[in-house]
Amino acid sequence: MTVTVLPGAPRRARRPRGAARRTAVAWLFLAPFTVVFLVYTAIPTVAALAFSLTDLRGADLRHPFAVDFTGLENYLRLFQDQSFLRDILNTAVFVAVGVPLTMGTGLALALALNSGIRRMRGVFRTVFFAPVVTNIVAVALIWQYAFNASGTVNKVLGAVGFAGPNWLDDPNLTMPVVILLGVWRNFGTAMVLFLAGLQAIPQDVYEAASLDGAGRWQQLRRITLPLLRPTTLMVSVLLTVFYLQVFDEPYLLTNGGPLGSTESVALYTYHQFGVGEFGMSSAASFVTLLLVMLVSAVQFRLLRPRA
Amino acid sequence: MTGVRRRSVARPLLYGALVLCALLTLLPFVWVISGSLRGLDEIRSDPGAWLPHHLTFGNFERLFATEGFGRFLANSVVVAVMVVAGNIVAASAAGYALAKLDFAGRRIAFAAVMGAMMVPLTTVFVTQFVITVDLGLADTLTGIALPSLALPLSVFIMRQYAMSIPDELLEAARIDGAGEFRIFFGIFLPLAGPAVATITIMSFLNSWNNFLWPLIVAQSMSGYTLPVGLAATSQAAAHVTDYGLLLAGAIVVMLPVLVLFLFLQRYFVQGVAGTGMR
Numbered sequence: 341m342t343v344t345v346l347p348g349a350p351r352r353a354r355r356p357r358g359a360a361r362r363t364a365v366a367w368l369f370l371a372p373f374t375v376v377f378l379v380y381t382a383i384p385t386v387a388a389l390a391f392s393l394t395d396l397r398g399a400d401l402r403h404p405f406a407v408d409f410t411g412l413e414n415y416l417r418l419f420q421d422q423s424f425l426r427d428i429l430n431t432a433v434f435v436a437v438g439v440p441l442t443m444g445t446g447l448a449l450a451l452a453l454n455s456g457i458r459r460m461r462g463v464f465r466t467v468f469f470a471p472v473v474t475n476i477v478a479v480a481l482i483w484q485y486a487f488n489a490s491g492t493v494n495k496v497l498g499a500v501g502f503a504g505p506n507w508l509d510d511p512n513l514t515m516p517v518v519i520l521l522g523v524w525r526n527f528g529t530a531m532v533l534f535l536a537g538l539q540a541i542p543q544d545v546y547e548a549a550s551l552d553g554a555g556r557w558q559q560l561r562r563i564t565l566p567l568l569r570p571t572t573l574m575v576s577v578l579l580t581v582f583y584l585q586v587f588d589e590p591y592l593l594t595n596g597g598p599l600g601s602t603e604s605v606a607l608y609t610y611h612q613f614g615v616g617e618f619g620m621s622s623a624a625s626f627v628t629l630l631l632v633m634l635v636s637a638v639q640f641r642l643l644r645p646r647a
Numbered sequence: 648m649t650g651v652r653r654r655s656v657a658r659p660l661l662y663g664a665l666v667l668c669a670l671l672t673l674l675p676f677v678w679v680i681s682g683s684l685r686g687l688d689e690i691r692s693d694p695g696a697w698l699p700h701h702l703t704f705g706n707f708e709r710l711f712a713t714e715g716f717g718r719f720l721a722n723s724v725v726v727a728v729m730v731v732a733g734n735i736v737a738a739s740a741a742g743y744a745l746a747k748l749d750f751a752g753r754r755i756a757f758a759a760v761m762g763a764m765m766v767p768l769t770t771v772f773v774t775q776f777v778i779t780v781d782l783g784l785a786d787t788l789t790g791i792a793l794p795s796l797a798l799p800l801s802v803f804i805m806r807q808y809a810m811s812i813p814d815e816l817l818e819a820a821r822i823d824g825a826g827e828f829r830i831f832f833g834i835f836l837p838l839a840g841p842a843v844a845t846i847t848i849m850s851f852l853n854s855w856n857n858f859l860w861p862l863i864v865a866q867s868m869s870g871y872t873l874p875v876g877l878a879a880t881s882q883a884a885a886h887v888t889d890y891g892l893l894l895a896g897a898i899v900v901m902l903p904v905l906v907l908f909l910f911l912q913r914y915f916v917q918g919v920a921g922t923g924m925r
Contacts, residue, residue, distance in 0.1 A: 359751075365827045366750035372737035374756070376797040381763045384774035391774060452665055457658070460665075466912060467669045470676075473908045473915055475856050477874040478897035481881055482675045485682055485890045488694070492678060495695030524672070532920045585767045587859055592878065606769040610859075618773050625770040632767055 385629075391622035398616030414623035423600055424624065427608045434519060434604065435583045441523045442579055443572070446530025451560070453531075454538045465535075469528040476525065480592035483521055484508065511601035514594050518602050521589045526582070530575050537571030538564070577639040584631050679901075682894040683707070690890050706895035714892070715868055716899060719876035723855060726792045726872055730854035731847055733796030738846050741797070742805025743835055747817060748827070760806070763799035768859060776863050786866040795854055801846045804918065808842035809835070848911055849918040855904055873900045 367374070392414055396407045418424050449468055453461055471479070486492045487507040494504025507513050541564065549559050565572075587606035590596055596603030596611070603611070605628050612621035677697075682690070683706055685699040693700075710716040744750070745757055775794060776785075784790030812835070820830050836843075861872045871879060877896045880886055886893060908915050 362748060362827075363750040363752070366744045366748040367752070369740040369744035369748070369827075369831070370756055371740075372733070373741035373760075373797040373799075373802055376737065376794065377759055377763055377799075379778060380775055380794040381766055381771065382759070384771035384778065385766055387774040387777070388770055449665075449668065452661055455661065457661065460662075464665050464669055465916075466909070467672055469912070469916060470905065470908065471672065472919065473852060473856075473904050475874055475897075475901045475904065477858055477877050478679070478901040479675060481877070481890075481893050481897045482679045482682075484881075485894060486675070486678050490694040492695045492697055495697070498695075524675070529919055532916050536920050581765075585769055587769065606767075609769050609773075613773055613776075613863075618777075621773050625767070625773065628767050629770040632765060636765055 388622045388625060391618055392626050394619050396618040396622075398618060400618075410619070414619050417620065418623055418627070423603070424605075424608055426600055427603045427605050428627075430515070430600075430602060431584060431586065431604045431606075433515060434522065434586050435580055438519050438522045438526075438583050438586075439576060439579045441519070442526050443530050443575055445523060445527040446575070447534050447572075449527070449531045450534035450538055451564070454535060465532075468531055471525050472528040474525075476588045477592060479525065480521065480589070483517070483593060487517055508594055509598055511599050514598065514602045518589050518593055521593060522583065522586065525589070526579065530579065533575050533578075534568070534571060537568050541567045573639070573642050577635055577642075580635050581632050584635065585628060679894050679897050682890055683898050685891050687889060687891055691888065694888070694890070703891075706891040707899075709892055710895055710899065714876075714880055714896070715871075716873070716876065716896065718869060719871050719873045720899065722788055722871060723873040725788050726861075727851055727854040729789070729792040730795045731850050733792070734798055734801040734846050734850035735843055737797035738801035738805045739836060739839060739843065740831070741802045742807075742809050742842070743831055743839075745802070745806045746809030747812075747814070747835070757806075760799045760802050764803065772860065772863055775860075779864060785864060786870045787864075788870065790864045791857075791861045791870075791872065792854070794860065795850070795857065798850055798853060800853075800918075801850055804845050804849065805839065805842050808839060808845075812838055844911075845914045845918045848907070848914040851907070852904060852915070852918075 393409060393411060394407050395410050395413075400407050449464075453464060487494075489504070489506040489509070493507070497504040505513055507517050545563055545567075546559055549563055554562065585606050586604045587610065590602040590604050590607055591610070594602045596607045605624060609621050609624040609628070612618075612624060681698050684702050684704070685696070686701065686703045686705060689696070689700055741756075741760075745753065745760070779785055779790045779793070782790070784793065816838075817830050817834060820834055825833070856874065857872070858874045858878070861875045862878070865871050865875050868876070868879070877893070877900050880896055881893050
């Protein structure tokens with residue numbers, strides 16, 4: 341590996357050979373990542389697109405030649421399937437309600453923690469971030485325990501004179517409970533991102549504003565929120581992409597039930613996979629990918645002027 | 648911040664609201680601790696009680712004696728060790744190359760890292776499963792660990808960190824005639840400690856809490872990781888209302904990460920705040 345560089349030797353003359361060697365060495369460094377990327381991301385994505393255009397079923401895995409190319413038939417079947425359309429609606433509701441709730445909670449807590457308080461600040465941040473790292477299978481069980489018909493939540497409601505409903509068996513109530521779980525699990529992520537955004541705002545802007553007689557509320561509306569806009573956009577896109585793929589919460593809490601009231605697109609994908617309809621499953625999964633790419637494209641457009 | 652100090656009336660209100668929010672956030676943790684310490688008969692007779700009448704550790708004993716949680720725990724640890732080791736090696740090397748080496752295809756490689764972060768697991772799990780079956784790795788711990796061995800998030804963290812290390816340090820060694828591997832191991836890695844720590848934490852978190860993929864790959868109880876084992880236990884007919892047992896299982900699953908989090912919070916927050924992913 342030792343390369344002796346003679347003093348005054350013309351470096352340019354060596355470059356072609358050196359560049360090829362540098363490239364080889366660099367790709368050697370990248371080899372482990374590249375292998376995993378090709379085998380588990382690149383090839384599966386292309387293959388999923390191919391699968392979605394065939395009638396591949398689980399039983400065909402040992403007889404690949406029995407599989408027929410069916411063009412867009414899976415996609416046509418998908419959009420004629422009432423349960424898939426319902427699942428798109430469910431996912432849209434999860435995003436449309438969950439994203440603003442998660443962001444609102446995260447922003448409010450970030451503002452509170454950034455308002456100049458010192459005492460207990462670290463404790464609060466730890467507590468609010470803890471749900472982010474807590475295992476979702478475990479948390480879903482806790483929610484089933486708390487929200488079942490005779491659980492702790494209804495015990496409290498009963499004590500103050502309300503007859504608690506059967507939260508996880510009533511198609512009108514399951515979605516709110518599932519969304520609440522999603523918000524509980526994710527608001528800490530929004531909070532730390534907002535905190536980072538808030539700390540990037542220079543303090544002298546506020547000093548100038550209060551010299552001019554601007555109150556706290558005015559400072560929030562005229563300074564903080566506008567300057568926080570890039571963070572707000574980033575968090576909203578991040579959560580949207582995340583919630584478009586929602587699987588864990590509805591799978592663990594209700595398995596999409598009752599009556600499909602909480603089945604998401606990702607859960608539909610999983611259920612189709614479970615009954616061996618690999619072609620349909622891949623087509624449904626591509627709908628998710630297209631939505632995610634669409635949202636990401638919007639993100640890049642919106643964020644470009646700043647960068 | 649002079650405007651803040653004048654409004655001393657608002658301060659107690661703010662603290663009151665924060666304490667209330669903190670208590671609400673912590674409620675599930677209260678429920679899981681109290682529920683896991685209640686016996687089966689007590690849960691049957693008074694399912695909604697907030698506190699145990701008689702403390703018992705019987706649920707934890709049952710988990711390990713008859714429900715196979717010892718095996719699930721060992722499986723989770725083995726998978727996590729593979730994933731963390733893989734990420735440290737793969738991400739350090741890849742992040743270093745992306746940030747510090749000038750070579751043909753660098754932009755493509757970086758685009759691959761960013762693209763890999765975007766592709767939803769739901770899009771690729773069917774084909775990933777077919778590949779895993781073809782490799783003969785269905786129902787194995789290796790099959791569970793493999794797709795996570797080089798997480799794009801880890802590569803991204805290392806690449807961002809490497810960008811902050813001045814080129815002059817490496818350039819000096821290069822002029823002295825050191826090879827790229829000596830520069831990587833001798834100069835770069837010793838400086839990359841904080842990034843390695845963040846990668847260790849984030850890939851451990853990812854591996855320990857991973858659910859959908861192990862759920863698909865593991866097909867027999869002997870191959871379950873903790874989250875899959877817990878979900879399977881809760882779906883077994885015999886346990887439908889056996890909440891004491893299930894909540895004890897929940898504690899076993901969540902405790903390791905929460906303990907790590909309490910001690911190494913900085914790295915968790917950095918890992919999430921730096922990228923917004925986990």
